[in-house]
Amino acid sequence: MLAKAWVTFVHPPLGDEAYYWLWGQRPDWSYFDHPPLHAWLLGVVSALGWSLFSLRALAWATLLGTLWVFWLWAKRLSPENPGSWWWPTVALYLASPLYFAMTTIVFHDHLLIFLVVATAHCLLVFAEKFEAGHRDFRWLYAAGVVLGLSVLTKYNGALLGLGMALFFLVHKPVRAVLRTPHPYLAALVGMAMQAPVLWWNLNEGFASYTFHISERWGGEIPLDPNPNGLSRYFVQALLWVSPFVFPAIFGLIRKPLGAPFADRARVLALCIFGISTLTTTVLSLFVEVYFYWNIVAYPLLMPLLAGKMRRIWVWALHLLYGLTIAALLTVSTVIPVSTLNGRSDWTLASTFGWPEVAARVEALKGEHQIGFVAATGYQIAAEVGYAMRDPDVVTISPRHDQYDYWFRPEAxxxxxxxxxxxxxxxxxxxxxxxxxxxxxEEVPYERFGYLIYTPSIYLGRGFRIPADD
Incomplete structure (x- = not known):
């Protein structure tokens, strides 16, 4: 937690963090890259001001929400002593580099994780009551609403819905509910909540869907298998989730835990894990799949794995592994570790030095009669805009991004x-x-004698729209 707090209050915004923050300054029905819920919430917390605290406050709120749901599960998994189950769950969860990182930075994933565990909790409470003979469908509809919010956060939230549907099919005690209209109506509620995304896409030529289906892959749907992509995907999953939890996952697949709530939760968690992992594995055969695309697969497993990992030495290795990665990320808040090794990690290096760049841009605005400030990439534009506290900074780039919907070149x-x-x-x-x-001029950023990042500032005279653009 200390490492998370350090990263929260010290590490400058990543390019995508600043990008999403600026979405929140321009409320819309949806956005080019992702659905709108996360941006809407960032717009609300921006009332706290432009600071690292307000930027990352949502990540702490969703982390606390996730840990609260884990507490509710611990009370069912170990009624006599819930703390004995909850604390290992928290340690297991936060020592996974994937969840340490994605519950600290404010990508959409931190919100998606919370909504995944909240949806699962509502569904499991419904199933618990249904199996006991109580037809309390309010929990089922609550699951539909929270599922709708998860898809309104990130498109891969739909994998959660597919996993839930599989749960109804394979978990016999609740299969009878499929003969009622309620699961279908709950699903329709979740689907209806996607209306803002559909409306935005209807007005923008289905730009989001086109981007995710073909544009990001070079303008066409990739059909040629790439075995190297599969191996990269598995290695990334192993390293980011932690190699020391996978034996316990396989053990959970082979054998139930032996208690009603635990085994019910196991079926649901494995359904979601299976659907999400199978989908991303197949995708990795054709396209580059980032490790966090499968982020919905693992959070529900964590409270159950806390009861499966029995060997102290496995726990010790997992915690040591997680602490090592956390330490490296903490060091990178001051200077990227890759820089110390003589290499350059653009993603981390490009987060440094923007207050100095913003100050120079402000000074140069006073020396030149300019109409606007632009950048050559969306992350750069976001970093400049965030540092200047100016959402009107734009990008001019061959890559399609959200700035294309804010910048009107003809004006x-x-x-x-x-x-x-x-x-x-x-x-x-x-x-x-x-x-x-x-x-x-160039504005180099140095620390401890290392050159970390060197952005440049140009004056563009006479803006024009090329005939073939």
Whole structure:
């Protein structure tokens, strides 16, 4: 927890964190990359001001919510002494690098994780009551609502819904509910909650769906298998979840825990784990699958694995592994570990030095008559906009992103602009949009004698729209 607090209050925003924060400053029905719920909530917490605390406050709120649900499970898994089950669950969960990282930074995943465990809890309470002869469908509809919120957070929340459907089919004691209209009505409630996303896409030519189905893969649906992608995916899963929990997962698959709530939760957790893992595994054969795409697969397993991992040495290795990764991430809040090794990790390095860049941009705005500030990539634009507290900073890039829906090029023809670029996202593409592009200065960021990151500021004279753009 100390490492999480340090990262929260010290590490500058990652590019995507700043990007999503700026979404919250521009409320809309939905957004290009993701559904809108997370952005809406960031817009609400921005009332606390622009600070690292307000930026990451939501991650702490959803973490506490997740741990509270784990407590409710611990009271059912170990009624006589819930603390003896809950504390190992918390340790197991937070020592997984995947969940340490994704419950600290404010990507959409922290909210999705909480909604996954909250949905599962509502469904398990319903199943518990149904098996006892009580037809209390309110918990089933609550599960449908929270499921709807999870898909309104991130599209892979739909994998949770598929896992729930499989649960009704394979868990005999609740199979009879499929002969009633209630599970279908609850599913319709969750689907109806996607109306804002559908409305936005109807008005924007189904841009989000096109992006995720084809555009992000080069404009077409990939059909050629790539075995290397599968191996990379498995290695990433092993390292990010922790190699020391997978034997316990296999043990949970082979054998129930032997208590009613535990075995009911086991079936649900394995249904969701199976659907999500199978889907992402198949995808990895054709496209690059990031480790966190399968994030819905594991959180429900954590409270159950706490009762499966019996060997002290396995616990010790898992905790040591998690603490080591947490320590490396903590060091990277001051200087990227890769920099100390003589290599450059752009994702981490590009988070440093933006207050200095923002100060120079503000000073240069006073020296030049400019119409707008732009950047050559969406992460750069987000970092500049966040540091300047200016949601009007835009990007001009060949990559389709949310800024395309905020920036109206025709309104800026003839204007001069300040352009922020770096060595990864240079000015080759953006240069065609100006009569002249002049390098004004570089703003290198150094720490402990190491050069970490060097963004550049250009003056673009005479903005124009290329004929073929």
């Amino acid at each position: 800026h023809v003839g204007e001069d602009a300040l352009i922020v670029a770096d060595t990864r996202f240079g000015v080759d593409y953006i240069s065609q949009f100006f009569e002249e592009l002049v390098l004004l």
